[in-house]
Amino acid sequence: MKDDAMSTGELTMTATQAGAGAGGADDGPIATARGLVKVYGRGQTQVRALDEVDVDLGRGELTAIMGPSGSGKSTLMHCLAGLDKPTDGTVVVDGEVVSAMSERQLTRLRRTRIGFIFQAFNLVPTLTALENITLPLDIARRPVDRAYLDAVVEAVGLADRLTHKPSELSGGQQQRVACARALVSRPSVVFADEPTGNLDSTSSGEVLGFLRRSVDELGQSVVMVTHDPAAASWAHRVLFLADGRLVGEIVDPTQSAVLDALGELSARGAGRRRAAAADAGAKR
Numbered sequence: 001m002k003d004d005a006m007s008t009g010e011l012t013m014t015a016t017q018a019g020a021g022a023g024g025a026d027d028g029p030i031a032t033a034r035g036l037v038k039v040y041g042r043g044q045t046q047v048r049a050l051d052e053v054d055v056d057l058g059r060g061e062l063t064a065i066m067g068p069s070g071s072g073k074s075t076l077m078h079c080l081a082g083l084d085k086p087t088d089g090t091v092v093v094d095g096e097v098v099s100a101m102s103e104r105q106l107t108r109l110r111r112t113r114i115g116f117i118f119q120a121f122n123l124v125p126t127l128t129a130l131e132n133i134t135l136p137l138d139i140a141r142r143p144v145d146r147a148y149l150d151a152v153v154e155a156v157g158l159a160d161r162l163t164h165k166p167s168e169l170s171g172g173q174q175q176r177v178a179c180a181r182a183l184v185s186r187p188s189v190v191f192a193d194e195p196t197g198n199l200d201s202t203s204s205g206e207v208l209g210f211l212r213r214s215v216d217e218l219g220q221s222v223v224m225v226t227h228d229p230a231a232a233s234w235a236h237r238v239l240f241l242a243d244g245r246l247v248g249e250i251v252d253p254t255q256s257a258v259l260d261a262l263g264e265l266s267a268r269g270a271g272r273r274r275a276a277a278a279d280a281g282a283k284r
């Protein structure tokens with residue numbers, strides 16, 4: 001564990017830094033962004049949500065994305081996952097150039113190559129836990145790999161809850177069903193947006209433990225946006241965004257190292273806002 005591993009200043013991460021996953025030809029990062037720009041709106045209301053982001057996300061790693069509110073975390077994840085189109089730059093997921101895809105290709109990519117976990121569990125209330133887990137495969141008319149399903153159900157600790165409806169499960173159990181659903185189709189990468197945002201600390205630990213095991217034991221690659229330093233400490237690597245730029249990372253994070261890094265970012269932001277206010281005052 002490294003308490004002092006926060007790299008400050010602008011970063012350009014390389015494939016060798018990030019690619020700690022499986023061996024052979026699949027040794028490269030699971031997802032990369034180069035020169036990623038996302039601009040919302042125009043004129044005076046224009047927001048540059050992502051400002052030339054270069055990043056490699058490790059294959060077979062759990063990566064957390066953190067940063068102050070409005071720093072561009074969700075925008076980055078949505079652009080990486082093909083949910084949003086970048087204004088400029090390139091996104092590649094598992095060898096496929098996502099940023100060049102048509103809407104139809106993006107729909108296919110999201111259905112077949114990417115798993116999603118959201119803060120709201122988004123389970124179908126009328127289906128059992130098992131039916132919810134296999135739903136993406138059923139919709140895609142793909143066969144269920146029984147052995148892998150069993151491995152996922154075992155890892156998520158839901159074997160005795162499979163016939164229950166979501167309303168008969170705790171929040172943590174529901175989110176574990178959502179995790180199993182994201183994993184059962186063996187996606188190239190799972191994107192999780194605040195997966196523990198609605199959970200108490202015990203349930204959060206169960207979900208994060210599962211996400212980490214899905215990486216360590218099932219070889220999955222997971223990218224998670226979180227505000228919670230405790231959640232981020234489960235990751236192999238934490239990336240920090242500020243004002244749409246990647247400004248630092250911690251490898252093998254501890255909760256206290258993440259807290260320190262967030263404190264530093266917040267102090268930097270306050271300093272910048274003071275300087276901008278003084279600048280604006282001087283011009284008046």
Ligand SMILES: Nc1ncnc2c1ncn2[C@@H]1O[C@H](COP(=O)(O)OP(=O)(O)OP(=O)(O)O)[C@@H](O)[C@H]1O
Binds near residue numbers: 048076
């Ligand atoms: N659809 C949109 N239209 C206009 N501006 C947007 C849109 N989505 C995001 N933004 C703006 O882009 C910037 C980055 O937003 P984003 O949601 O990516 O930040 P975030 O770091 O995920 O924030 P939070 O932690 O509060 O969820 C913010 O200034 C936000 O207001």
